[in-house]
Amino acid sequence: PGEKPVKVIVSEAGASVYSASERASREMPDIDVSLRGAASIARRLQDPLAEIVKVDPKAIGVGQYQHDVDQGALGRALETVVEDAVNAVGVDVNTASSALLAHVSGIGPVLAEAIVAHRDKEGPFATRRKLMAVPRLGPKAFEQCAGFLRIQGGTEPLDASAVHPEAYPIATKIVAAAGKDLATLMGDAPTLRGLDPRQFAVDGFGLPTVKDILAELEKPGRDPRPSFATATFMEGVSEMSDLKPGMMLEGTVTNVAAFGAFVDIGVHQDGLVHVSEISDQFVKDPADVVKTGQVVQVRVLEVDARRKRISLSMKTAAAGKAETAAARPERSERPRPATAGGKPTAVKAEP
Known part of the structure; x- marks a missing residue:
């Protein structure tokens, strides 16, 4: 009682792809496609990794030039990144879906389905060694996957750790x-x-x-992942019309490109922090300074409602003013009109 609900923005990238997939129809057979997408987005807030692995990484939007590179090489690289992330965090073998288990080293889709089927039939695994009872999970596969699988509340305390058997x-x-x-x-x-x-x-x-x-x-x-953090959006700012130049806001980086970073500030349009506005220092590559999901402080520079563009800056206010002053020539340096005999001379425009 008395606690104020916190508004959290969750990326919907790839949710529509999942909602229309065969996996979604198996998991939520009696639910409309649009509602499946909503459920998936809510699950992302509860356990992002477990839910996002159900979507092809390419459907999430992984970069500015993802459609211009070799799709096979991109797919393999993305699969490696997903597998590394899953293995680094670890997987609870008694609660994980087959989609999550499939990304554990040594398992794959077929073995993942076999593990879930065995778990559903025989009950939770009491120890890691019990995994050897799963059909087609031999000594080699066990050697590869055991260190990444966790068993909470089992008979062997080490099974809940990353220590390999x-x-x-x-x-x-x-x-x-x-x-x-x-x-x-x-x-x-x-x-x-x-x-x-x-x-x-x-x-x-x-x-x-x-x-x-x-x-x-x-x-x-x-868990090697950092504590959950979300941007605190300003009260009363929910539309572009609520934005005013000079406002200081908190937002979440949604995408990073060569020319800058896009930031969600709680309105229906992401703002752009141009590469020249990311830092008080020179920035060659925005990815060196910011990353997707990072919570940042930004200042509103300009709002173009007609073109639906929001220009933002991460520079300190003092640095922005200093740069503006440096770009403006001193009074004595400003160009004067051409004169002849001390009188201004009219300059005829070129045709």
Whole structure:
């Protein structure tokens, strides 16, 4: 009670593609196509990665020149990026959809469907080792995928971490050296930092690997993604007509191009921060300074309602004024009309 609802803008890029897909019809068979898209957008706010993997990355809009490059090479590159992101975050094998599991190293679409089918029939997996009971999931596939799959509340605490089952013996040695049980040691940063990682290094598990294991035990199952942040839009600003030059607003970067960055400021049209207005310093490539999803402070420079264009600046107000003054010639330097004998001379225009 008393808490004010927060307005959050969620990108709808690719939602229409998903809503008309076979996957959407399987997941929401009794719902209208337009409502499927709305549900997908809402799910993106709850768990962006789990929902966006259901859409072909090319349908999201990945850059200014995406249609001008080799589509096969682009598809492979995007697939690699998605797989890297999924593996870096980790996947809860007992709750993940087949679409998300398919992007885990060593699994793929066929095995992902087999894992979900086995889970639906036999119930949640109690340990990572139970995955070996899934048809067609052999030792090689298990070796590749196990470290990226998480099991929360299982019988083996390490299954909820990024420690690979092959490294469990090293973790056991660390626990013994600490003189505590595993559940107590996990998350105990002072104790773990007091251990010498060199004493646990063996053939096959060098010093870098041991350090990674210690770091994971210190923060088990940590999510590498930053905390959720959203722009706070100004009250009373919801249409282009509400904008006035000089307004300071908060917005979210929606796209970055060679000529600048587009920013959502809470109206129905994204504003453009030209590359020359991104910083007080010279900027060669906007991508070096801003990225999609970043929350930024902007100043309204100009609003063209007829052409639906909003010009924004990320420069400090002082820098903007200084630049304007520098561009305007001093009084003594301003051009004077041509004179003859001290009198102004009329200049005839060229035909």
